[in-house]
Amino acid sequence: MNVAVPPPKENMGQPVARLEARSKVTGEARYSADFPLNNLAHGVLVTSAIAAGSIKSLDLEAARAVPGVIEIFTQENVKGLKDPKFGQGNSSSVQPFNGPKIWHDEQMLALVVANTHEAAEDAAYRLRASYDETKPSATFDSPGSQTLDAVGNTESHKEDPKLGDVEAALATAPVKIDVKYSTPTQHHNPIELFSTTASWQDDKLTIYEPSQFVYGYKNGVAEQLGVDPANVRVVSPLIGGAFGSKGPMTPRTAVVAYAARALNRPIRCVVSRMQGFTTATYRAETRHHIRMGATPDGRIVAYSHEGWEVTSRPDNYVVGGTETTSLVYAYGAVGTRVQIVKADRNTPGYMRSPPETPYMYALESAMDEMAAALKMDPVEFRRVNDTQKEPIKGRPYTSRSLMTCYDQAAEAFGWKKRNPAVGSMRDGDWLIGMGCSTAIYPTNIGPAAVRVRLSPKGEVRIETAAHEIGTGIRTVAGQMAAEPLGLDMKMVTVETGDTDFPPAPVAGGSNSTASVCSAVLVASNRIRDRLFRAAVTSNDGPLAGRNPGDLGMKGGMIVAADGASVKLADLFGQMGSGVIEEYVEHTPEGMPPESMAKLYSGQSSFKRGSQGDKIRFAFGAEFVEVRIHSRTREIRIPRIVGAFAGGRIMNPRTARSQLMGGMIWGIGAGLLEATEIDPRAARYVNRDLAEYMVAVNADVNQLEVILVPEEDHEVNEAGVKGVGELGNVGTPAAIQAAVFHATGKRIRDLPIRLDDLLNV
Amino acid sequence: MAVNNGEPGSAERQSGFTRRGFISAGATTATLPLIAGRALAGTPAQRAEAPDGDGKMNVTLRVNGQDQRLGLDSRTSLLDALRDHIGVTGTKKGCDHGQCGACTVLMDGKRVLSCMTLAVMAQGQDITTIEGLARPDGELHPMQQAFIDNDAFQCGYCTPGQILSAIGCVNEGHAGSDAEIREYMSGNLCRCAAYPNIVAAVQQAKTEMKEA
Numbered sequence: 001m002n003v004a005v006p007p008p009k010e011n012m013g014q015p016v017a018r019l020e021a022r023s024k025v026t027g028e029a030r031y032s033a034d035f036p037l038n039n040l041a042h043g044v045l046v047t048s049a050i051a052a053g054s055i056k057s058l059d060l061e062a063a064r065a066v067p068g069v070i071e072i073f074t075q076e077n078v079k080g081l082k083d084p085k086f087g088q089g090n091s092s093s094v095q096p097f098n099g100p101k102i103w104h105d106e107q108m109l110a111l112v113v114a115n116t117h118e119a120a121e122d123a124a125y126r127l128r129a130s131y132d133e134t135k136p137s138a139t140f141d142s143p144g145s146q147t148l149d150a151v152g153n154t155e156s157h158k159e160d161p162k163l164g165d166v167e168a169a170l171a172t173a174p175v176k177i178d179v180k181y182s183t184p185t186q187h188h189n190p191i192e193l194f195s196t197t198a199s200w201q202d203d204k205l206t207i208y209e210p211s212q213f214v215y216g217y218k219n220g221v222a223e224q225l226g227v228d229p230a231n232v233r234v235v236s237p238l239i240g241g242a243f244g245s246k247g248p249m250t251p252r253t254a255v256v257a258y259a260a261r262a263l264n265r266p267i268r269c270v271v272s273r274m275q276g277f278t279t280a281t282y283r284a285e286t287r288h289h290i291r292m293g294a295t296p297d298g299r300i301v302a303y304s305h306e307g308w309e310v311t312s313r314p315d316n317y318v319v320g321g322t323e324t325t326s327l328v329y330a331y332g333a334v335g336t337r338v339q340i341v342k343a344d345r346n347t348p349g350y351m352r353s354p355p356e357t358p359y360m361y362a363l364e365s366a367m368d369e370m371a372a373a374l375k376m377d378p379v380e381f382r383r384v385n386d387t388q389k390e391p392i393k394g395r396p397y398t399s400r401s402l403m404t405c406y407d408q409a410a411e412a413f414g415w416k417k418r419n420p421a422v423g424s425m426r427d428g429d430w431l432i433g434m435g436c437s438t439a440i441y442p443t444n445i446g447p448a449a450v451r452v453r454l455s456p457k458g459e460v461r462i463e464t465a466a467h468e469i470g471t472g473i474r475t476v477a478g479q480m481a482a483e484p485l486g487l488d489m490k491m492v493t494v495e496t497g498d499t500d501f502p503p504a505p506v507a508g509g510s511n512s513t514a515s516v517c518s519a520v521l522v523a524s525n526r527i528r529d530r531l532f533r534a535a536v537t538s539n540d541g542p543l544a545g546r547n548p549g550d551l552g553m554k555g556g557m558i559v560a561a562d563g564a565s566v567k568l569a570d571l572f573g574q575m576g577s578g579v580i581e582e583y584v585e586h587t588p589e590g591m592p593p594e595s596m597a598k599l600y601s602g603q604s605s606f607k608r609g610s611q612g613d614k615i616r617f618a619f620g621a622e623f624v625e626v627r628i629h630s631r632t633r634e635i636r637i638p639r640i641v642g643a644f645a646g647g648r649i650m651n652p653r654t655a656r657s658q659l660m661g662g663m664i665w666g667i668g669a670g671l672l673e674a675t676e677i678d679p680r681a682a683r684y685v686n687r688d689l690a691e692y693m694v695a696v697n698a699d700v701n702q703l704e705v706i707l708v709p710e711e712d713h714e715v716n717e718a719g720v721k722g723v724g725e726l727g728n729v730g731t732p733a734a735i736q737a738a739v740f741h742a743t744g745k746r747i748r749d750l751p752i753r754l755d756d757l758l759n760v
Numbered sequence: 761m762a763v764n765n766g767e768p769g770s771a772e773r774q775s776g777f778t779r780r781g782f783i784s785a786g787a788t789t790a791t792l793p794l795i796a797g798r799a800l801a802g803t804p805a806q807r808a809e810a811p812d813g814d815g816k817m818n819v820t821l822r823v824n825g826q827d828q829r830l831g832l833d834s835r836t837s838l839l840d841a842l843r844d845h846i847g848v849t850g851t852k853k854g855c856d857h858g859q860c861g862a863c864t865v866l867m868d869g870k871r872v873l874s875c876m877t878l879a880v881m882a883q884g885q886d887i888t889t890i891e892g893l894a895r896p897d898g899e900l901h902p903m904q905q906a907f908i909d910n911d912a913f914q915c916g917y918c919t920p921g922q923i924l925s926a927i928g929c930v931n932e933g934h935a936g937s938d939a940e941i942r943e944y945m946s947g948n949l950c951r952c953a954a955y956p957n958i959v960a961a962v963q964q965a966k967t968e969m970k971e972a
């Protein structure tokens with residue numbers, strides 16, 4: 001087997017190919033903007049040229065004169081849309097078509113609808129606006145920005161974790177560091193553009209849109225339009241990358257649906273790459289101040305972490321990563337505080353491991369700095385502070401294999417060969433540095449519903465409104481049915497991404513495998529039980545009178561230990577059944593019972609990894625080698641190794657791919673990615689894929705993912721921890737540490753670029 | 761560092777016909793504002809008279825071996841012609857600006873960015889899209905099979921462009937080593953970052969392509 005398809009180790013499923021693989025290599029795979037519709041009109045957005053103020057007037061004349069233009073929708077003729085509710089599946093509380101106020105640069109102003117895409121674009125170029133402009137605040141330190149405590153001002157960050165008296169512990173700590181870090185604005189930039197296609201049949205609305213939460217979109221758009229959600233269907237079978245950006249619904253969806261109703265014609269609006277930077281969400285820039293105190297033998301006696309995050313004027317978005325960082329090591333005392341800084345910007349949102357990426361970067365970078373101050377090996381420093389119980393309330397982890405991950409990754413990486421002296425390793429013109437970091441991600445789980453149907457031929461069909469964003473959810477859900485039902489994966493079909501199917505949670509927080517597979521497992525076991533009961537109670541079948549507990553399923557048959565068997569088709573005949581179907585609503589233990597009903601109405605909730613008497617997290621360790629050219633300062637990453645433990649691995653192939661993708665995201669975050677902001681105009685200046693640099697093929701060389709076997713029966717029924725967001729958590733800090741090891745220079749502000757190293 | 765606009769980003773060099781080249785030659789549009797879709801203050805430029813008035817141009821495209829006769833706005837890109845007018849939607853739009861590679865097709869066997877190519881300029885050439893690779897009996901092209909075997913995609917959105925680009929890369933003789941493949945496949949962005957698996961897929965397929 002090749003490396004892309006690792007053989008399963010203990011407690012891992014088979015590395016089967018993705019169910020939709022063939023459709024993805026033949027072009028048959030349908031994404032939301034690919035559905036053919038009769039009489040389709042094309043919509044193009046026009047956005048504001050200022051970041052703060054209001055629209056004085058719009059001049060539509062030249063735009064209307066473009067042949068083929070059907071209508072231009074603006075605040076003048078869009079009436080009666082309700083403002084979205086922020087934090088309930090919506091990206092912001094502002095529906096820009098409801099008034100003249102401009103909250104951020106490139107805010108939606110108009111939707112031009114024309115017979116062709118070319119005419120709509122042409123007209124959009126010709127629309128003019130005059131503005132009352134006020135001076136915008138761009139980011140941290142901008143005049144007019146407003147700083148607030150996250151506690152008391154945000155929905156999700158309810159407390160700043162603390163333990164003991166951190167100031168007193170710092171005052172007496174023998175070894176101390178006091179450091180500041182920052183992470184930049186980043187945009188998800190999935191390769192699939194954002195789009196909405198809306199089509200009405202009488203009062204029934206169908207929306208085709210890439211979405212990580214179709215039930216949220218369905219209910220959200222119904223709410224804004226004031227229609228019955230039962231009349232809205234959202235279709236999103238395959239999503240061309242999301243990373244959080246397609247989780248919350250943006251105001252565009254309701255506007256396109258409104259316009260399609262007004263024109264009585266289906267409309268497709270594909271958002272340009274540039275406009276995607278401001279009409280959807282992003283990862284806000286953050287700042288961190290960490291003070292840490294330790295004993296000479298390396299025990300952390302004090303950890304103080306203050307974080308600042310940018311948000312918008314109308315919405316108090318926060319990630320508040322101290323909820324995780326305060327649980328990672330056996331600290332003696334903890335003090336934290338998170339603040340939000342309001343500026344004239346679009347509202348930020350979830351982006352792959354939203355809290356952990358910035359906050360763990362700061363913590364793990366500080367860990368490396370402390371290890372250096374202590375003259376300790378960075379791995380050993382983590383070992384000294386490793387714990388099976390979180391320090392704040394003393395709750396145990398259901399499982400934690402952090403040091404096993406470190407040991408396996410260190411071995412594969414050859415950490416022993418590292419000379420700890422800074423600047424000591426070199427290969428010709430290249431300075432070599434090596435660094436490592438911890439990765440952690442909570443195991444979240446939410447309520448999910450599935451329909452599983454078995455035919456007499458042994459075909460299984462699973463329907464669930466889960467979201468195939470590239471994680472492989474269809475494949476692992478299929479495996480979860482194929483295993484107990486003893487069927488080949490060829491017999492399995494999994495349909496996702498449609499509100500005609502039973503609801504599943506938002507595809508965020510790495511919950512999908514746990515949530516959906518738990519429900520599929522229950523459904524499959526019920527089908528098995530029904531078949532076994534029928535087999536043993538039938539009057540004269542080959543298995544009549546046996547104990548159901550002694551039966552199994554294999555190759556389309558019910559089999560007993562002694563080899564006696566009955567074919568599914570025969571059993572179905574005896575039962576008088578055409579199909580056997582189970583509809584399962586699975587609410588994880590410990591979640592309020594109403595959370596399932598809420599899911600149907602578009603509210604997704606999780607039992608978070610940090611909640612409960614025992615806490616649930618996946619761990620990993622990442623090692624990076626950097627090479628820095630001694631003359632040009634070019635930074636390369638020839639090698640990266642990550643070892644990760646995530647409970648039961650349903651499919652080593654898809655799990656490895658997700659972790660690999662995450663590690664490469666980490667390379668991007670460490671060395672490349674940043675959305676640059678013009679401080680005067682509060683405008684993103686590099687709003688395209690040439691100027692916003694993501695990792696390309698040539699940026700990645702040797703990459704190794706080690707799947708560390710881990711068994712955890714307490715984490716959830718399926719025994720799985722999500723791995724989609726774990727991979728990118730540790731990489732940037734490991735890169736930072738490696739750059740220091742190579743050069744002796746601490747670059748604390750991401751991304752690290754060659755101009756940071758000019759005077760090394 | 762990142763080579764966002766490397767091969768096959770510079771479609772001009774490969775085909776000679778692109779939307780960018782066409783417009784800068786001054787044929788269609790006089791003065792477009794530089795920033796797409798941003799509502800500037802002031803008076804818009806007068807609409808330049810398109811050479812064909814507002815009528816459609818008759819365009820014949822040879823796609824996957826079949827002639828397609830279309831009436832198109834002269835500004836239509838090859839990408840939009842394929843997706844919106846012919847209905848082969850396997851070719852994907854990721855940027856519309858020649859920056860991502862998602863729209864890569866083969867023209868007379870060479871990889872070309874269809875978003876940077878005007879449909880009218882693609883006439884008379886053999887255009888191959890992802891739909892045209894498998895044999896009629898359903899047998900996949902070795903590159904398609906290699907992408908499955910090596911899990912060389914996650915969301916699959918960049919994949920049609922990656923596969924066509926990879927075939928171009930092999931045919932150009934730029935698949936000699938892992939390093940060379942990485943370099944010559946760097947014009948095709950994959951945000952899911954399946955890159956190492958894409959390199960493995962190209963390595964697998966190149967041998968079979970030679971044998972075929």
Ligand code: FES
Nearest residue numbers: 854856858861875
């Ligand atoms: S390069 Fe053509 S769509 Fe991106």
Ligand code: FES
Nearest residue numbers: 914916950951952
């Ligand atoms: S597979 Fe998702 S962008 Fe490449």
